Amino acid sequence: MSTSTEHVMHHDAPEVVGRRERLGVRLIIVADGAFIFAMIFSYFYLRNLNVNNGWLPADGHTFTVSSGWLLALPFIIAAISHNFGQKRRESMGVLSIVTFVVLAIGLVMQWSQLSNMPFMLAEEGGFEGAYASMAFFLGGANLLHYVLGTFVALGIAIRTKRGSSTGTHETWRLRTAGSWFTWLAISAVACAITTSFAAV
Amino acid sequence: MTTLDHAKVSESRPNPPKSLITKLNMGTGMIVGIVFAEVMYFWGKSMWDRQEAVMENRILTLSMFAWCIGFLIGIGAFIGPFRWLIGKDLTDEEQLFLAGKGQGVSRYFRYCTDHKVVGIQYLVGVMVMLGAGGTMAMMIRTNLITPGSKWVNAEIYNSLVGLHGITMIVALIIVSTGPFGNFILPIMIGARDMAFPRLNALSWWLLFTAIPVLCSAWFFGGIPTGWTAYAPLSVQAGGGMNAFIVTIIIFAISSAIAGANITTTVVTMRAKGMKWNRVPIFVIGATISVAMAIPAFPSFMASQMMAAFDRTIGTHFYDAEFGGSGWLYAHLFWIMGHPEVYVILIPGVAILMEIAPVFARSPLFSYTTAVVGLAGIVGLSFLVWAHHMYISGWLPSLNGPFMVTTEMISIPTGLLFLVLLGTIWRGRPWMKLPMLGVYALLWNFLIGGITGIYLSDVPADDYLHGSMFVTAHFHYTLMGAALTGAIAGLAYWFPKMTGRMLDERSGYISFWLVQIGFQVLFLGMFAAGSQGQPRRVADYEQAFATSDLISTIGAYLVGIGMIVLLYSVVHSWRKGKIAPMNPWGAKTLEWTVPYPIYLENFHEAPVVTSDPYGYGRSEK
Structure with a gap:
């Protein structure tokens, strides 16, 4: 492989770095998507197998269908809020705080749901059946997404307040964060749809 | 550029003397990791009855994760994200330090x-x-x-x-x-x-x-x-x-x-x-x-x-x-x-x-x-x-x-x-x-x-x-x-x-x-x-x-x-x-490129003009 010695700048342009970061985040989203897919596959696999009628025992409890959707709502609002804000930068200051607050509320709600599960067997310290196990797992993934989303939203809110979110590179970063928030909303909706099918 | 995304590098002070980054290495990582694991282990023991297998597994698993998180904190893995969070990005000098500039063998034991x-x-x-x-x-x-x-x-x-x-x-x-x-x-x-x-x-x-x-x-x-x-x-x-x-x-x-x-x-x-x-x-x-x-x-x-x-x-x-x-x-x-x-x-x-x-x-x-x-x-x-x-x-x-x-x-x-x-x-x-x-x-x-x-x-x-x-x-x-x-x-x-x-x-x-x-x-x-x-x-x-x-x-x-x-x-x-x-x-x-390889690999960015396997044939 022959080379020539044309001189180029040693520092990449913000657009180049921005596109690079966007691709990296999209690949991480692919990995996260594969993880969410594995959980949804497991949910329907166990539900359809219903081994020993153990998916949902006769006197078993479930989360209400609406609770899954209620917990997806903060993600949806946060995605809309952030993506709206990064397109209209003058309102980013307020909207970044809205994004953070909404996700923080969602985080508390998700924690509260997992702390008050109706299907724990107090005397055995375990779960009622496979549905209960899957619902806990999906809720745990949602909780992790809330933690990550809240971290990113807090960073954006602080940086916007400090005036750090200016310049071409930061514009790209906000756009990339928008991809992440949109993915969080999609995955939460996918989990909500999944848990809407509780009974066999 | 090895670590910098953009902006010009200052060559005047490659090793920032007051930054926490300079003090962290594998040793601090292991110390913090072990402390985290120990704290988690004893906290778990005080919380849950260790006689049951489920509880013992819980304590052990959490202790192992605590070791990992503690080690990463101790070696400085989270300094970059934390500094981003508070809006104080790493300086050029800090990024160059992270890249190992002028550190000799010790850089193999750092982040x-x-x-x-x-x-x-x-x-x-x-x-x-x-x-x-x-x-x-x-x-x-x-x-x-x-x-x-x-x-x-x-x-x-x-x-x-x-x-x-x-x-x-x-x-x-x-x-x-x-x-x-x-x-x-x-x-x-x-x-x-x-x-x-x-x-x-x-x-x-x-x-x-x-x-x-x-x-x-x-x-x-x-x-x-x-x-x-x-x-x-x-x-x-x-x-x-x-x-x-x-x-x-x-x-x-x-x-x-x-x-x-x-x-x-x-x-x-x-x-x-x-x-x-x-x-x-x-x-x-x-x-x-x-x-x-x-x-x-x-x-x-x-x-x-x-x-x-x-x-x-x-x-x-x-x-x-x-x-x-x-x-x-x-x-x-x-x-x-x-x-x-x-x-x-x-x-x-x-x-x-x-x-x-x-x-x-x-x-x-x-x-x-x-x-x-x-x-x-x-x-x-x-x-x-x-x-x-x-x-x-x-x-x-x-x-x-x-x-x-x-x-x-x-x-x-x-x-x-x-x-x-x-x-x-x-x-x-x-x-x-x-x-x-x-x-x-x-x-x-x-x-x-x-x-x-x-x-x-x-x-x-x-x-x-x-x-x-x-x-x-x-x-x-x-x-x-x-x-x-x-x-x-x-x-x-x-x-x-x-x-x-x-x-x-x-x-x-x-x-x-x-x-x-x-x-x-x-x-x-x-x-x-x-x-x-x-x-x-x-x-x-x-x-x-x-x-x-x-x-x-x-x-x-x-x-x-x-x-x-x-x-x-x-x-x-x-x-x-x-x-x-x-x-x-x-x-x-x-x-x-000669050995030892320059920090940024190339003094001047290469431009490729032919395929890499053109042995025995004229260049295209």
């Missing part, structure tokens, strides 16, 4: 972002893992030297098999893409560093935290399940399984990060003029391998998280009494498990396709065919997982379709054979150590591939499943092809990574000892497997005695060969002949 440092860290880490896994293999074979041998008891034997398996699988997944994917690949494409240098360091140090966790399995009862850790057996196993589960979860995260990083680097940071048809075939292979891991490994991680929840909080993913299913584990595991075979294999084969044109002094035969072959393997590898479940009872009507997809994978694999044969055909081979690997692969992979076709066949698999035949088959594939490729890669790139030539004499001795020992070991194992000897069993019938004795002799030869290789590497690294800039006369970009 260093220089891809060349990370490559060497991976190389040493892989050698340690292969050494540990190999030692366990010797112990396994020693126990099998005669029937009725009680050198180790059955429980320890089971743990040896499990730990040998998972240690080697993890080591082989990173054996090529870790050292060469980090050190060589960015230079090969003309980049100044990886796309995300801090994530690059994170992927290594995450993996590093998993090593003591996996080793701790010995102190908690070992891993009695084999590396596949089938549920519900893994759910019922002792405390050592917690170490296995935590290791896999950490490794999956590390792999996803490394995969995203390497893929982004290759897609976005190639030198000017390096069109896709000018990308070296090793780069294509390594990228395909790590990109394949991105969607494949999360299902493995999910399977282990479910096992962890079953063990620590009483869920029932795999417990049939409460609606769980062992088949679910098998699906999640093998949806990862079969692509993972190619995650291991492809970089090794790609290294040898990189080496063949250099030493045959002829162009790579049909570059397009090589890429199509690699892509075909990737596509089909996601459609074959259930051939591991033929006799599990899961949907026998699907055995036929999975047999067809599995046998189809031999077509793209055959293309890679044709590419290698076409390249050396009528070439003038220069029989140096790296080139010997090409011939070894052609022989080993042929046997590994053909015996794989037997195993993909449902009736044959019905008899051979769970026998030593399977063990011999996948060793021919993973060790005979992937590890052979990695060792050839080490011999090939050793001058660029260390500035010294690998000692040829000891290298040749090692090569022949390993290759002859390997054939003796695993051809003997094929014979025992064909006769019906089951794998993962500590004892066997007298009928298998000759085969097993032959296999054990072969194993010792491999062991001696590997010790000679280790000597060769260590001796050459310290006192080897100083290497010229391009000892092999190769045409790829890494050979255009």
Whole structure:
């Protein structure tokens, strides 16, 4: 492989770095998507197998269908809020705080749901059946997404307040964060749809 | 630029004296990690009754995760994200410090972002893992030297098999893409560093935290399940399984990060003029391998998280009494498990396709065919997982379709054979150590591939499943092809990574000892497997005695060969002949930079004007 010695700048342009970061985040989203897919596959696999009628025992409890959707709502609002804000930068200051607050509320709600599960067997310290196990797992993934989303939203809110979110590179970063928030909303909706099918 | 995204670098003060970053290293990481683990352990003991297995598993698992998080905090992995969070990004000087500028050997023990440092860290880490896994293999074979041998008891034997398996699988997944994917690949494409240098360091140090966790399995009862850790057996196993589960979860995260990083680097940071048809075939292979891991490994991680929840909080993913299913584990595991075979294999084969044109002094035969072959393997590898479940009872009507997809994978694999044969055909081979690997692969992979076709066949698999035949088959594939490729890669790139030539004499001795020992070991194992000897069993019938004795002799030869290789590497690294800039006369970009390699790899960005394999023909 022959080379020539044309001189180029040693520092990449913000657009180049921005596109690079966007691709990296999209690949991480692919990995996260594969993880969410594995959980949804497991949910329907166990539900359809219903081994020993153990998916949902006769006197078993479930989360209400609406609770899954209620917990997806903060993600949806946060995605809309952030993506709206990064397109209209003058309102980013307020909207970044809205994004953070909404996700923080969602985080508390998700924690509260997992702390008050109706299907724990107090005397055995375990779960009622496979549905209960899957619902806990999906809720745990949602909780992790809330933690990550809240971290990113807090960073954006602080940086916007400090005036750090200016310049071409930061514009790209906000756009990339928008991809992440949109993915969080999609995955939460996918989990909500999944848990809407509780009974066999 | 090594670590800076943009903005001008100040050269006046490379080491910021007051930054916390300068005070953190592996030692502080270990101290904080141990403190975190201890605090979590005693807090857990005070919270939960340790008499119950579930509670003990919970305490152990949380303590292991606490160690990992503590270590990463202690080594400074989270300083960058924290500084981003509060809006005070790392300064140029801090980023240069992280890149290891002017730090000498100490940068290998820090959270260093220089891809060349990370490559060497991976190389040493892989050698340690292969050494540990190999030692366990010797112990396994020693126990099998005669029937009725009680050198180790059955429980320890089971743990040896499990730990040998998972240690080697993890080591082989990173054996090529870790050292060469980090050190060589960015230079090969003309980049100044990886796309995300801090994530690059994170992927290594995450993996590093998993090593003591996996080793701790010995102190908690070992891993009695084999590396596949089938549920519900893994759910019922002792405390050592917690170490296995935590290791896999950490490794999956590390792999996803490394995969995203390497893929982004290759897609976005190639030198000017390096069109896709000018990308070296090793780069294509390594990228395909790590990109394949991105969607494949999360299902493995999910399977282990479910096992962890079953063990620590009483869920029932795999417990049939409460609606769980062992088949679910098998699906999640093998949806990862079969692509993972190619995650291991492809970089090794790609290294040898990189080496063949250099030493045959002829162009790579049909570059397009090589890429199509690699892509075909990737596509089909996601459609074959259930051939591991033929006799599990899961949907026998699907055995036929999975047999067809599995046998189809031999077509793209055959293309890679044709590419290698076409390249050396009528070439003038220069029989140096790296080139010997090409011939070894052609022989080993042929046997590994053909015996794989037997195993993909449902009736044959019905008899051979769970026998030593399977063990011999996948060793021919993973060790005979992937590890052979990695060792050839080490011999090939050793001058660029260390500035010294690998000692040829000891290298040749090692090569022949390993290759002859390997054939003796695993051809003997094929014979025992064909006769019906089951794998993962500590004892066997007298009928298998000759085969097993032959296999054990072969194993010792491999062991001696590997010790000679280790000597060769260590001796050459310290006192080897100083290497010229391009000892092999190769045409790829890494050979255009002198050793020691400049922090940013190139003083001036290269521009590529021809394909990398234009030996013996005029430039296009």
